[in-house]
Amino acid sequence: MTEHTTEEKRNRAVLVGLNASCLSRTENADEESMAELAALLETAGGECVGEVLQNKDAPDPRTFIGEGKVREVKELVQSMEADMVVFDNALSPSQQRALTDDLGVSVLDRSALILDIFAQRARTKEGRLQVELAQYKYLLPRLLGMWTHLERQEGAIGTRGPGETQLETDRRHIRKKISKLEEDLEQVRRVRATQRERRIKNEVPVVAIVGYTNAGKSTLLNKLTGADIPANNRLFDTLDTTTRTLEISDTCTVLISDTVGFISKLPHHLVEAFKATLEELSFADLLLHVIDTSNPEWREQAAVVEKLIVELGAAQTPRIDVFNKSDLYVGDIVPHGEDIVSISAKTGAGLDELLKKIGDRLDTGAHRVVLRIPYDQGGVLDMLHREAKVERVDYGEAIEVEAVCTPIQLGRLKDFIVSGWTPPKEFWED
Numbered sequence: 001m002t003e004h005t006t007e008e009k010r011n012r013a014v015l016v017g018l019n020a021s022c023l024s025r026t027e028n029a030d031e032e033s034m035a036e037l038a039a040l041l042e043t044a045g046g047e048c049v050g051e052v053l054q055n056k057d058a059p060d061p062r063t064f065i066g067e068g069k070v071r072e073v074k075e076l077v078q079s080m081e082a083d084m085v086v087f088d089n090a091l092s093p094s095q096q097r098a099l100t101d102d103l104g105v106s107v108l109d110r111s112a113l114i115l116d117i118f119a120q121r122a123r124t125k126e127g128r129l130q131v132e133l134a135q136y137k138y139l140l141p142r143l144l145g146m147w148t149h150l151e152r153q154e155g156a157i158g159t160r161g162p163g164e165t166q167l168e169t170d171r172r173h174i175r176k177k178i179s180k181l182e183e184d185l186e187q188v189r190r191v192r193a194t195q196r197e198r199r200i201k202n203e204v205p206v207v208a209i210v211g212y213t214n215a216g217k218s219t220l221l222n223k224l225t226g227a228d229i230p231a232n233n234r235l236f237d238t239l240d241t242t243t244r245t246l247e248i249s250d251t252c253t254v255l256i257s258d259t260v261g262f263i264s265k266l267p268h269h270l271v272e273a274f275k276a277t278l279e280e281l282s283f284a285d286l287l288l289h290v291i292d293t294s295n296p297e298w299r300e301q302a303a304v305v306e307k308l309i310v311e312l313g314a315a316q317t318p319r320i321d322v323f324n325k326s327d328l329y330v331g332d333i334v335p336h337g338e339d340i341v342s343i344s345a346k347t348g349a350g351l352d353e354l355l356k357k358i359g360d361r362l363d364t365g366a367h368r369v370v371l372r373i374p375y376d377q378g379g380v381l382d383m384l385h386r387e388a389k390v391e392r393v394d395y396g397e398a399i400e401v402e403a404v405c406t407p408i409q410l411g412r413l414k415d416f417i418v419s420g421w422t423p424p425k426e427f428w429e430d
């Protein structure tokens with residue numbers, strides 16, 4: 001948690017949500033999403049001093065919640081001495097501006113709050129670049145509001161007339177920043193791609209842990225590998241990917257990564273900006289989707305994660321649904337199924353079964369095969385010596401090798417296999 005000394009002033013915020021029949025489920029606010037918003041506020045270092053949840057047929061185009069409700073919120077702001085209003089729904093730049101004018105305190109929406117948390121939390125260079133990029137993209141369409149606001153206050157002297165206005169200068173400045181950040185990120189991405197290639201050459205399968213924020217991803221990685229990633233009961237604790245090796249069985253060692261958590265109404269710019277980190281998902285051989293079954297909203301949360309997995313191009317990646325926090329689960333139906341496992345990352349219950357399922361998915365036993373490797377690809381032989389069990393090597397027209405390999409290794413050696421193994425269909429479809 002962000003440390004707050006007693007002198008440090010915490011923002012006092014009134015939370016506002018709108019539930020309109022014309023909005024979709026994911027655009028609407030309800031009691032659960034308001035509770036989540038309060039947790040986000042807490043994580044950002046603020047304090048919730050009041051809450052207004054309104055039902056309405058359709059949002060008001062100017063103020064989103066309508067004049068009457070604005071007055072009510074303003075009264076609450078004044079009586080509670082709040083210095084901020086946070087909306088659960090996404091506000092357009094012009095609504096945000098109108099509300100700031102009317103309420104007389106700063107007005108944020110959920111996206112801005114999440115961006116702020118990410119900015120506080122990002123530790124690695126890549127993480128910081130990604131957040132900064134998302135923040136500038138969020139800011140760009142909102143600049144206009146800031147300037148018209150100032151112009152009105154300052155009587156517009158010197159802000160009109162020929163030449164470039166301050167607004168245009170600022171926009172240009174921010175666009176420049178955005179392209180610089182995109183370039184920097186591209187560079188980081190290249191480094192990442194090289195690391196990934198090296199890993200693939202090593203034939204080590206990659207397992208990525210994904211899930212809603214606070215589901216227990218870091219706790220699971222810690223428990224499995226003895227890593228000591230901080231795992232706290234707050235949202236977006238982890239923003240940077242941590243990878244560790246994990247021995248599943250004698251024949252199967254994997255790389256396993258913790259990733260940034262998902263949340264509903266995740267700002268689009270943030271998903272875009274974090275694509276580099278999240279790209280890892282689409283390169284993984286297996287996803288572990290961690291679900292917090294102690295949360296009454298787990299079904300909705302799991303659906304949000306499913307949607308993002310598809311958006312990130314990892315829909316085809318094999319997946320195991322890991323129903324976590326079984327020690328807290330009070331329902332009487334224990335989730336089960338071929339690709340489902342119920343565990344407690346905290347107590348360790350069910351982890352043996354999870355390891356077995358990972359092994360089954362990635363390592364369906366050893367296969368004795370004969371490979372023929374051209375001399376100009378001698379690196380493959382080195383790799384076999386390193387990674388697999390080589391039983392015989394003959395040097396003829398090509399190097400003929402008899403070796404014992406796992407299916408994952410074989411999938412990547414498919415071009416050299418002469419006999420002993422027929423690749424399943426998925427290995428031929430790139």
Ligand SMILES: Nc1nc2c(ncn2[C@@H]2O[C@H](COP(=O)(O)OP(=O)(O)OP(=O)(O)O)[C@@H](O)[C@H]2O)c(=O)[nH]1
Nearest residue numbers: 214215216217218219231233236237238261345346
């Ligand atoms: N009772 C119980 N608590 C758990 C279990 N697994 C995790 N927790 C708790 O849930 C909270 C969140 O755990 P984390 O591992 O930080 O969750 P995360 O998915 O990494 O969260 P973010 O990094 O914020 O996305 C912590 O307080 C953990 O101690 C479990 O199996 N049982």
Ligand SMILES: [Mg+2]
Nearest residue numbers: 217218237238
């Ligand atoms: Mg975490």
